[in-house]
Amino acid sequence: MRVSVVQMNPGADKAANIAQAERLSTAAIEADRPDIVALPEIWTCLGGDRATKLAAAELLPEPGSNARGGEAYEALRAMAVANRIHVHGGSIGERVGDRLRNTSLLFAPDGREVARYSKLHLFDITAPDGTGYRESSTYDAGSAVVTARAGDTACGLAICYDVRFPELFLSLRQAGAELIFLPAAFTLQTGKDHWEVLVRARAIETQCWIAAPATWGQHMEPKGPRHTFGHSLICDPWGHVVAKCSDGTGWATARIDPAITARVRADMPVLEHRRLPLDHRPAAPTA
Numbered sequence: 001m002r003v004s005v006v007q008m009n010p011g012a013d014k015a016a017n018i019a020q021a022e023r024l025s026t027a028a029i030e031a032d033r034p035d036i037v038a039l040p041e042i043w044t045c046l047g048g049d050r051a052t053k054l055a056a057a058e059l060l061p062e063p064g065s066n067a068r069g070g071e072a073y074e075a076l077r078a079m080a081v082a083n084r085i086h087v088h089g090g091s092i093g094e095r096v097g098d099r100l101r102n103t104s105l106l107f108a109p110d111g112r113e114v115a116r117y118s119k120l121h122l123f124d125i126t127a128p129d130g131t132g133y134r135e136s137s138t139y140d141a142g143s144a145v146v147t148a149r150a151g152d153t154a155c156g157l158a159i160c161y162d163v164r165f166p167e168l169f170l171s172l173r174q175a176g177a178e179l180i181f182l183p184a185a186f187t188l189q190t191g192k193d194h195w196e197v198l199v200r201a202r203a204i205e206t207q208c209w210i211a212a213p214a215t216w217g218q219h220m221e222p223k224g225p226r227h228t229f230g231h232s233l234i235c236d237p238w239g240h241v242v243a244k245c246s247d248g249t250g251w252a253t254a255r256i257d258p259a260i261t262a263r264v265r266a267d268m269p270v271l272e273h274r275r276l277p278l279d280h281r282p283a284a285p286t287a
């Protein structure tokens with residue numbers, strides 16, 4: 001199975017972002033014939049003020065209802081059907097009342113939505129250059145760990161800042177995941193030091209493939225430009241980077257080979273070697 005990760009430079013104009021996603025995905029599909037195309041985090045609207053983000057967000061159809069969704073939802077579904085491939089739609093703003101969730105969607109080649117995951121860990125931090133981020137002022141966190149099947153491949157879902165929480169990735173592996181999607185809009189400041197190290201670490205310790213499509217470049221925000229790191233990549237279960245995007249928009253493709261997954265897991269059975277439960281809390285040292 002072949003997976004393409006698409007690297008985008010979205011702005012605040014949702015229609016232009018959808019056109020960009022369609023153009024880059026079509027180019028990737030024509031060049032590399034992937035079975036799955038994956039987009040970055042919040043590719044529908046990066047930058048812009050809160051009202052713009054709210055306006056770009058979409059009400060999602062009831063799961064399993066087959067009702068029509070918003071423009072981005074239907075564009076992703078159409079991309080899957082037209083090309084008879086799976087489409088992992090990175091993430092989009094999901095409207096829930098006057099709040100948002102940062103939500104991933106996976107579509108099957110027949111256009112059925114087969115997975116929906118809302119980002120668990122919200123980016124409320126101060127970057128090394130002093131820039132503050134407060135994702136929780138706009139978004140609510142999800143509450144569920146999500147896996148789904150894409151053809152023969154068991155997939156796990158995570159988003160961006162989630163990459164810093166290994167217990168999520170371990171629970172995806174324990175639920176059977178072989179390939180984990182990690183759409184991102186990593187900041188330039190944190191990305192240059194942490195992005196590739198974190199993605200490779202999660203691949204190595206879970207022995208999963210990780211497909212990590214990211215936004216790249218400058219995005220205009222009300223307080224000034226924001227830069228995201230790009231470097232979209234695909235890791236194999238040994239932690240090798242097997243495909244990677246350069247600067248600019250584009251895509252990268254890799255073949256997901258289940259024989260590699262099986263060999264890595266058989267030769268180094270770390271899951272069987274685990275001694276501590278995921279929620280292990282040791283006692284503090286006493287004097």
Ligand SMILES: O=C(O)CNC(=O)[C@H](CS)NC(=O)CCC(=O)C(=O)O
Pocket residue numbers: 041042045046047123133134135160161164185186187190191194
């Ligand atoms: O806010 C939006 O519209 C789209 N969402 C994002 O850009 C999110 C939340 S601000 N970005 C991250 O999680 C970056 C994580 C990161 O860079 C790190 O972990 O170092």
